[in-house]
Amino acid sequence: MSSMTAPNHSDPSSIGGHLRVLEWRGSDPDLLEEVVSGSHGAAERLFERFAPDINRVVWKLLGADAEHDDIVHDIFVIVWRLMSAGRVSKPESLASWVVAVAVHTVQKEIRKRSVRRRLLGLEKPNMPTSETLDVESRDLLARVYEILDGLPAAERIAFSLRYLDQRSLAEVAELTECSLATAKRRIKRAEQRFTTHAQRYPDVAQLVSRSALGDDP
C-alpha cells in the first residue's frame, strides 16, 4: 500500500477562456483534508483512491462473496464517516488505516455469519460465486473457503491476510491491531486447524500438506 505520488499538476484546462481548473494534487494527508473539509468531489477522490485496496481485501478474505458489494459499500460508509469526523490520527498512514477498517468490518461479518450458522443451523457457508471460473476451480475455491469458514474469525483473518492476500507478518499485525507475536500465534493455529479440516478434501490436503512439516518461515 503506497501513498499517492507527489503532486502532479497537468497543464490546466481553460474554461470559457477565463478560468483554469486546478487538478487534484496531493498525498493521502491531502485527501484527508479534503474529506474533513467537505470539499466538493472529496467522496469521489476517496473512492478512486481506495476502491482497489478495499475491493482486493474483501475479495480475498471472503472469496467472490455474494454480498461483496454490500460489504465494500459498508466499509466506504464507515471510512467516510470516520474521516469526516476527524477520527484519523495519522494522516500519513491513511492507507493502512483504511485497510484496517476493511479488515475489521469483514471480521465482524464473519463472526455474524458464524453466529447465524450456529444459532439457526440453516445457513450454508457462503460459497464463492464468481461466474468466470470453471467448475473445477469453483469447487476448489468453495472447499478452501468452506474450510476457512470453520476457523475462528481472528485466526481466519490473520491466515487469509498472510496467505491469500500475501501480506507480511508485520502487515498482518498492523491491520489486525495486534502484536507480532499474537499475529504469528493466530496464523500458526489457523494453519493447524486448516490442515486438520482439509483432510476432508484430498486435493486441498495435498496442496497444503508440506506446510505441516514445518517448513513455513
Added chain:
Amino acid sequence: MSGFDRLGSLVEGTLGAPPASRLEEQRRRFLAHTAVPVVTSSRRWSPWLLVAAGVAVVLTAGGVAEMVRSKSPEAPVASARVEAPEPYDRWLEGGRDTGNVELIKGAVVVLSREARCRAQGLRGAAPRVTLEGGRVEADLTPVPGRRWTFLAGAYQIVVLGTAFSIDYDPASGALDVGVRRGRVRVGGGELGANGITLDAGQTFRAEGKSVTFGAEPPLPSSSAVVRDEGPKPSVVRPAQAAAPQWRAAFENGDYASALAAAELEGFESLVGRLGPSELSDLADSARLSGSSSRARQALLSLRGRFVGTQSASRAAFLLGRMEGSPRWFETYLQEQPQGPYAAEAAGRLVVAYRDHGDPGRAQTAAERYLAQYPTGPYADLAHSLLGRPRSGR
C-alpha cells in the same frame, strides 16, 4: 514455498479480482450515499451559537466555493477530534431573521431582506448552508477539523476561516463571490469539480457560461459584519494591498505566469524571504513551468532555510525526482521514514541506484523496499534485481 503459500498463489490465480463493472456500481452507490445528508434521529433544534469573528462569509447567488485547505505543511493536519455541536437543521429568512444570526458558536451570518437559506449541521458531515437566493454575509471562526460549505445553485463554496460575500440571483443564475479576508475555494458549475481558489482581495463572477475575475480591497481582520438595508449590502473596505500576482497565478494553475510574475518581483528576493509553504509553491511554479534551475534554487533554499521541516523534506524528495539522484531519496527517507512520500522514495531509490550503475546499493535498496512494501509498485523490479521470482519469500 510452503503449502500455504501455494494455496495463496492458487487462490490469487483462480479468484482474480472483482470485475470493473462492479466498481462502477459501487462508486455510484457510494457517491449517492454521500450526496444525501444524514439526519440523526429527531432532536430538538439547538439554539444558534454566535461564532467569534475570524471568517466572514457572504454567500451570494448561485455559486458554491470550496474552501482551500491550509498551505502550510508545518501546520498540524486537522486530525484531532472535534466535538460536534448538536445537530441542527434550520431555515433562515432575511425578513424574519434580522441582524446577526449565530448559526453555531463561531459562525455568524447576516441575511439581506430577500435572502432565504437552510443551515444544517449534521453528524459526521461538514456544516452546510444552502442559499436559495439573495445575499448572505458570514463571519466564521476557523475550527480545526470543521469547514463550512455554502451551496448556491450549481456552485459550492467551502470556507476555512474567511470573510467573503456571495450574491446569488436564482432568476438569472448569476453568482458573485468576493473575498475580503482569508481564502475560499469555488467549485461546481463552469468551474468543474476542483474549482478555483480566491484569496483576499479577489472577486469572481459567473453568469451563464461566462466567468470573470476581479479584485477588490480586502477587509481588515477586525471588521464586523453589518447588515445593509439595501438589496446588496456592502461593507466599507479600507484600501489594502491585493494578494501577490505570482500567488494568484499559481492558484489559478497558470505556472508560467506565476514564474514570470515572480521574476518581475525578484525571484532571489522571494527565495530569501518567503515562508516554507509559499516557497514550496514558488518551487512548484518553477518546476511545473519547466524551469529546472529556478525550481532547484527554490528547493535548495527550502532545505537551507527550514531545516527539519516537512517542506524541507518534501524538497528533498522533489530534488530526487528532478535529478534522479539516490542521495536525495536517501535524505528524504532518513528525515521522513514514515512520510507521505516514503513508499515512493523507497521505490525510486531502487531505480536511482540501478540507473547510476550501482547494483550493490540497488539490491540493498530492493531488500529494504520489499521488507516494507512487499506488494508495492516497485516490488517486481526489486525482485528482479535480487534475482528471485515475485512469489518467493
